[in-house]
Amino acid sequence: MALFPRDPASGSEDVVTLLLVSASEGDHASLRHILTRSNWQLYHARSCREGLALFRQRGVPVVVCSDEFPEGGWKDLWAELQQDANPPNLVVCSRLADDHLWAEALNLGAYDVLNTPFDAGEVFQVGHLAWHAAREAWRRAPALPRVLAASHG
Numbered sequence: 001m002a003l004f005p006r007d008p009a010s011g012s013e014d015v016v017t018l019l020l021v022s023a024s025e026g027d028h029a030s031l032r033h034i035l036t037r038s039n040w041q042l043y044h045a046r047s048c049r050e051g052l053a054l055f056r057q058r059g060v061p062v063v064v065c066s067d068e069f070p071e072g073g074w075k076d077l078w079a080e081l082q083q084d085a086n087p088p089n090l091v092v093c094s095r096l097a098d099d100h101l102w103a104e105a106l107n108l109g110a111y112d113v114l115n116t117p118f119d120a121g122e123v124f125q126v127g128h129l130a131w132h133a134a135r136e137a138w139r140r141a142p143a144l145p146r147v148l149a150a151s152h153g
Contacts, residue, residue, distance in 0.1 A: 020065075048065075074110075086141060
């Protein structure tokens with residue numbers, strides 16, 4: 001499956017694709033409702049293990065992950081996701097998104113932090129920017145070996 005699939009309705013516009021990893025059914029219902037009338041594609045995982053498996057299967061460019069899970073936290077998932085050749089942009093979500101979480105998440109390489117319950121405007125803004133940044137990084141990645149080869153030649 002392509003990392004950035006095309007919108008089947010138009011055939012020309014890339015589809016913004018997100019993976020929500022959260023144990024909260026409310027988070028899933030809220031994000032699903034927000035994205036109902038968009039062309040965005042949303043995948044759902046209820047645990048870090050399930051999220052990692054789905055990411056590996058689908059190659060989703062943006063992962064929105066809850067800050068806490070019974071079996072670990074977003075940092076555990078983030079450490080695993082970064083092992084991929086094309087890691088996604090990670091957006092941490094939390095009901096308690098305070099300055100400490102923002103600083104920690106951004107310092108560890110997360111793309112951004114969203115408050116829950118989700119706000120539609122913030123979801124669309126942060127989601128689109130994270131997706132666009134991932135798309136640009138992915139498009140530059142294939143050129144990297146050519147640049148390295150040229151510098152050693």
